[in-house]
Amino acid sequence: MMAAFAVSGLCKRYPHFALQEVTLSLTEGEVMGLVGVNGAGKTTLLRLLTGIAAADAGSVEVLGHRLPQAQVTAKREIGFASEDMRLYRSQSLDWHIAMMRRIYPGWDDAYAASLVHRFDLRPQQTLGGYSHGQRVKALLLLCLARRPRLLLLDEPTTGLDPVARAEVLEALADVLRDERRSVLFSSHNSHDVEQLADRIAFLHGGRLIAHADKERFLDDWRRLLCLGSVPPALSSWPELAQVRHAGSQVEVKVRRWSEDLPARLSAAGLSVQRVDPMSLEDIFVTSVRAGGVA
Amino acid sequence: MYQQIVDQITARVMAGDWLPGQALPSIRELAADSGVSVITVKRAYEELERAGLIATRQGKGSVVAEQPEQARALLVDALTQSLAAAVAHATRLGLTRPALHARLEQVLDASETPATHHEGPKS
Numbered sequence: 001m002m003a004a005f006a007v008s009g010l011c012k013r014y015p016h017f018a019l020q021e022v023t024l025s026l027t028e029g030e031v032m033g034l035v036g037v038n039g040a041g042k043t044t045l046l047r048l049l050t051g052i053a054a055a056d057a058g059s060v061e062v063l064g065h066r067l068p069q070a071q072v073t074a075k076r077e078i079g080f081a082s083e084d085m086r087l088y089r090s091q092s093l094d095w096h097i098a099m100m101r102r103i104y105p106g107w108d109d110a111y112a113a114s115l116v117h118r119f120d121l122r123p124q125q126t127l128g129g130y131s132h133g134q135r136v137k138a139l140l141l142l143c144l145a146r147r148p149r150l151l152l153l154d155e156p157t158t159g160l161d162p163v164a165r166a167e168v169l170e171a172l173a174d175v176l177r178d179e180r181r182s183v184l185f186s187s188h189n190s191h192d193v194e195q196l197a198d199r200i201a202f203l204h205g206g207r208l209i210a211h212a213d214k215e216r217f218l219d220d221w222r223r224l225l226c227l228g229s230v231p232p233a234l235s236s237w238p239e240l241a242q243v244r245h246a247g248s249q250v251e252v253k254v255r256r257w258s259e260d261l262p263a264r265l266s267a268a269g270l271s272v273q274r275v276d277p278m279s280l281e282d283i284f285v286t287s288v289r290a291g292g293v294a
Numbered sequence: 295m296y297q298q299i300v301d302q303i304t305a306r307v308m309a310g311d312w313l314p315g316q317a318l319p320s321i322r323e324l325a326a327d328s329g330v331s332v333i334t335v336k337r338a339y340e341e342l343e344r345a346g347l348i349a350t351r352q353g354k355g356s357v358v359a360e361q362p363e364q365a366r367a368l369l370v371d372a373l374t375q376s377l378a379a380a381v382a383h384a385t386r387l388g389l390t391r392p393a394l395h396a397r398l399e400q401v402l403d404a405s406e407t408p409a410t411h412h413e414g415p416k417s
Contacts, residue, residue, distance in 0.1 A: 031331055173329040177322055194295060198333035215296060215337045 002028045002064055004150050004182030005049055010058035012044055019044045019206045022058070026199065028149075029179040031172075033193030033214075034186040035284055036203035042186035043082070045203065046152050049184070050080045063149055076104075079148030081139050083155055089128035093121055093138050097145075104146045112145035119167055133164040140168060144175070151175065153185040157192050165192075172196060194218075194280040204288060214280075221278045221286075222257040226250040226270040234268065241290045253278070253286050295330065299338035302328075304368060307347060307358055318348060318356040 006025035012018065019041045026032045034042045047053040048060055051071045060067040065074035087096060093116070101107045116123055119137040127135060140156060156172070157165045169192060175181050187193050193200060193214075200217050202210040210217065221241075227248055234243055239256040250270055254261065262272040278286075306312050318339075319327065325335045339356055342348045345368055350356045384394045 029332075170329055173326050176332055177326045179322060195329065196331050198331045213333060214331060215333055218295070 004028045006061045008059050011056045022208045028182050030198040031183040032199045033197030034201050040203040041206045046154050077149045079143040080152045081143040087127050092124050092126050094123040100142055106147050108145050108147050115141040133160050151183045190280040190284050221283045222254045223276045223278050224252040224272050225274040226272050228270040231268045241286050296334045296337040300341050312358050314358050314360045316358050
């Protein structure tokens with residue numbers, strides 16, 4: 001099966017930030033969620049994949065096309081939407097749609113019309129009068145209706161109210177019906193990633209600290225509630241990401257869960273009372289606090 | 295997250311919305327319809343297959359398994375787990391056996407479910 005994208009040893013240096021040695025790929029038909037705090041390198045990675053920025057080292061291949069050499073061909077099949085893209089405020093959505101139709105031969109009018117309806121947008125109104133959420137949805141519509149094979153979306157749900165966010169997520173979920181289309185989206189809303197992504201890539205300080213199948217990634221982590229006193233040797237157990245205690249209750253967050261852990265903890269003096277799965281949000285915060293080791 | 299999908303499908307099979315032998319939506323369809331990732335639905339189908347509630351035929355997709363007693367077996371499992379959890383709580387509270395039995399009777403009286411009328415307490 002073809003890779004939607006594959007990057008290897010990717011580096012990009014800016015004066016105050018460097019993306020370092022990122023090697024990552026996505027199988028066609030899958031959705032990857034890119035998580036990380038502000039400044040982790042999410043936007044840089046997306047820009048390198050669109051060909052807007054050029055890598056200092058490493059290779060970038062998108063839908064089988066090597067960048068920057070085959071940039072022009074690759075760009076035809078990439079749809080990129082990011083917050084800092086500007087639409088013409090004095091023109092209407094219909095005007096923008098007509099322009100896109102002229103540029104892109106694959107433009108799908110029926111799909112565009114259904115998205116106008118789903119996103120509850122007024123096509124004749126000039127975009128200067130649109131709210132932030134409406135502009136985000138308009139931009140996404142212009143990107144989706146081209147039916148690009150690889151969608152690169154930088155923070156598609158940031159700043160949206162809950163209704164608009166649900167509309168956008170439903171539109172993205174619909175993209176999955178076609179198994180030849182792939183999506184890479186960044187978000188600091190880990191709920192969106194937890195819901196939509198097949199794979200998770202976790203960036204921190206310009207490095208890729210984890211990438212995995214989402215269900216397997218979630219499976220690795222657990223939150224344990226224990227009773228007892230914390231044995232001093234516990235801080236050297238590599239599978240534990242965080243140990244906190246309040247009175248006789250000890251909370252342990254585990255990054256590599258195994259069935260024999262409760263017995264080993266019990267032997268060390270901690271009796272495990274509860275074992276719960278963790279949300280991606282909790283995993284994310286725990287990893288960042290543990291110094292970016294997932 | 296896949297547990298939610300497992301629960302939804304189990305509920306629909308047990309309610310008779312989906313009958314034995316009936317085809318389930320494809321993984322991609324169900325993912326798009328419920329707005330969750332393909333991998334989540336895939337994982338849910340794997341769990342349901344392991345539990346015997348659905349069967350997957352190579353290249354033909356998944357169908358509801360022919361043995362409806364599997365759905366019942368899942369419920370029995372869930373009951374066993376809940377009872378074990380109740381016993382664990384009782385132990386921590388230091389409740390005696392008769393005290394736990396009395397608490398169970400209270401809950402049964404309060405809930406007025408058919409179980410209080412049809413079946414006596416079996417272990």
